[in-house]
């Protein structure tokens with residue numbers, strides 16, 4: 001019996017008050033429940049930026065390895081995802097979030113479910129709510145799409161399915177490329193990437209009446225091997241660099257952002273850091289969208305620092321072995337403590 005990713009998430013239900021987003025369309029002020037402390041301002045150092053890697057560059061393997069090691073994130077161009085598919089995805093996401101609130105509520109995520117419309121899963125770990133609404137898809141989008149558009153869901157489903165297929169190919173290519181940079185080949189792995197776990201998250205950061213006091217998506221690391229993000233032309237993503245602070249990832253037309261997640265952090269014995277990131281709301285009141293594709297190992301596989309890597313580097317393992325499913329549960333319950341809870 002294999003466990004699906006949605007089943008892995010079912011074991012830790014979330015209270016409805018952490019699922020139902022505010023009705024952003026009618027919000028004229030930022031209610032107290034959504035006001036974040038002023039201590040930290042949302043500007044960032046604009047002199048620094050994450051590397052941009054051309055996947056057709058003959059040095060791409062080395063460059064990706066280096067980017068993962070130093071930044072835990074990079075942007076890719078020449079990635080093979082057709083530009084019109086990225087545009088179609090963005091316009092479908094826009095169409096979804098523009099639906100009236102009562103329509104979106106028909107696809108509301110259930111407390112013990114991982115998919116559908118709602119706030120980010122990490123909401124319960126923060127004292128304030130985020131200026132954000134999301135839509136999570138695992139596998140087929142059909143059931144939720146029918147609830148949203150009883151007679152007109154074919155276009156949405158078609159775009160999602162094409163996007164999932166293309167992203168899976170790219171994610172697999174990037175994973176091999178990143179592991180190759182460590183001299184790890186497919187034969188050195190004891191898992192089968194033929195059945196990875198994947199999830200798609202559409203994010204919406206509505207226009208905000210007081211952007212300096214609201215938070216789009218609070219700081220977090222992703223529970224994935226890697227995440228591929230398509231952001232609209234509106235900036236908002238920031239990554240945290242030790243000793244530097246928050247660095248904005250400015251949108252480049254047609255480029256995709258790739259970031260290291262917790263699973264790659266564990267496999268690489270922390271050589272590739274799972275990067276802390278957040279999304280701020282647009283200071284000019286623009287509505288921002290993003291689409292994140294999470295790619296991970298099969299849910300029942302074991303994840304631990306790669307033995308061959310430990311041999312080559314002479315390091316001792318920093319993390320104990322866990323199944324992906326167990327790690328998902330540890331993260332759902334403990335959020336930012338998750339990695340330290342499996343540290344040796």
Ligand SMILES: C=C1C[C@]23C[C@H]1CC[C@H]2[C@@]12CCC[C@@](C)(C(=O)O1)[C@H]2[C@@H]3C(=O)O
Pocket residue numbers: 005114120121122123134136198199201220221222223224292294331
């Ligand atoms: C496969 C995933 C990855 C999830 C959970 C599940 C579906 C939704 C993803 C996100 C998307 C928004 C940020 C995040 C932190 C969240 O709250 O939900 C992500 C989380 C994770 O990376 O842990």
Ligand SMILES: O=C(O)CCC(=O)C(=O)O
Pocket residue numbers: 201203217222229231236237238277278279289290292
């Ligand atoms: O919207 C963004 O730029 C970030 C989204 C994100 O971090 C996520 O979905 O995990």
Ligand SMILES: [Fe+2]
Pocket residue numbers: 220221222227277292
């Ligand atoms: Fe993220």
